Amino acid sequence: DHNKLALPVGATLDRFIMRKQEDFPYATGELSQLLRDIALAAKIVNREINRSGLIDIAGAFGGQNVQGEDQQKLDVVANIRFIRALRNGGEVCTIISEEDEDMIQTGNLQGKYVVAIDPLDGSSNIDVNVSIGTIFSIYRRVSATGREGTAADCLQPGTHQVAAGYVIYGSSTMLVYTTGNGVNGFTYEPSLGEFFLSHPSIQTPATGTVYSVNEGSSESFEPGVAAFVRQCKERNFSARYIGSLVADFHRNLLKGGIYFYPATAKSPTGKLRLMYECNPLAFIVEQAGGKSSNGSRRTMEIEPKLLHERCPVFIGSKELVEQVEQFIVRESAAA
Numbered sequence: 001d002h003n004k005l006a007l008p009v010g011a012t013l014d015r016f017i018m019r020k021q022e023d024f025p026y027a028t029g030e031l032s033q034l035l036r037d038i039a040l041a042a043k044i045v046n047r048e049i050n051r052s053g054l055i056d057i058a059g060a061f062g063g064q065n066v067q068g069e070d071q072q073k074l075d076v077v078a079n080i081r082f083i084r085a086l087r088n089g090g091e092v093c094t095i096i097s098e099e100d101e102d103m104i105q106t107g108n109l110q111g112k113y114v115v116a117i118d119p120l121d122g123s124s125n126i127d128v129n130v131s132i133g134t135i136f137s138i139y140r141r142v143s144a145t146g147r148e149g150t151a152a153d154c155l156q157p158g159t160h161q162v163a164a165g166y167v168i169y170g171s172s173t174m175l176v177y178t179t180g181n182g183v184n185g186f187t188y189e190p191s192l193g194e195f196f197l198s199h200p201s202i203q204t205p206a207t208g209t210v211y212s213v214n215e216g217s218s219e220s221f222e223p224g225v226a227a228f229v230r231q232c233k234e235r236n237f238s239a240r241y242i243g244s245l246v247a248d249f250h251r252n253l254l255k256g257g258i259y260f261y262p263a264t265a266k267s268p269t270g271k272l273r274l275m276y277e278c279n280p281l282a283f284i285v286e287q288a289g290g291k292s293s294n295g296s297r298r299t300m301e302i303e304p305k306l307l308h309e310r311c312p313v314f315i316g317s318k319e320l321v322e323q324v325e326q327f328i329v330r331e332s333a334a335a
């Protein structure tokens with residue numbers, strides 16, 4: 001039937017969501033609405049980011065931006081925009097945000113979903129004009145509706161995600177997401193205010209020749225990780241590290257490669273956060289045929305204990321993640 005026909009490149013995000021909802025006969029449309037709410041917030045944040053240069057100029061002289069507000073950091077602005085869109089959309093009862101220590105209750109007591117979000121990752125890159133991104137995870141609440149979401153609703157393992165995605169604000173703005181049936185990429189056309197399907201059914205290459213890690217910390221890498229880096233150099237891999245997770249991840253997803261943020265002296269359990277950085281990207285990479293682990297454990301099977309807990313992450317082409325895992329096993333056995 002027509003549902004099974006792949007949508008043509010150029011289909012709008014709205015049509016894609018509607019068509020995919022038809023694939024779920026019992027879908028009530030709430031998840032579809034939630035995805036639309038996220039896309040709306042992404043359009044608004046995209047505009048703020050693109051204007052941020054001008055606002056900064058205004059800010060630099062008057063101390064205030066064109067709206068006469070005190071200059072707010074863009075990651076604060078993005079956080080406000082996404083929380084407002086999710087609250088107004090009505091589908092989300094509780095949010096975990098990188099910007100807020102505690103759970104955020106939206107007041108939507110009937111909301112069936114919980115969202116974990118990094119509203120603007122890599123924000124230290126904004127004022128040097130490097131690509132940045134929003135990363136999000138969507139879970140169904142486990143507690144009964146009619147009351148606020150609980151810690152148990154928020155601390156679910158990544159295998160419970162119903163959807164995950166990211167927005168990359170780069171040379172063009174893209175939304176890439178999965179609902180567990182493959183990964184699709186949409187490119188934003190600002191003049192029309194629409195996301196268009198540009199990368200249908202993304203599959204990441206089984207291997208690659210790019211490795212992305214901050215080698216400034218390599219003195220404190222564990223032996224297996226150091227051995228893997230040596231192998232990358234022996235094989236004349238390309239070192240590509242933008243220092244903006246979404247940008248590094250997106251390039252490796254499309255071209256093949258591995259990103260890793262291992263345990264280091266400065267970050268003994270890794271730097272990246274499990275709930276709104278590692279798990280959503282792990283869901284996407286697995287749906288695209290890749291792999292994500294903490295060096296020994298599948299990222300999505302890690303049982304979260306804390307909202308903002310960090311974990312080491314090795315993510316990208318399946319064969320490269322498996323190679324570094326083998327080095328870690330071999331070197332720790334030898335130790």
Ligand code: P6P
Nearest residue numbers: 121122123214243244245246271
């Ligand atoms: P480091 C940005 O601050 C971030 O969270 C990711 O976007 C990025 O990959 C990583 O941290 C960079 O960290 O320690 O290499 O500067």
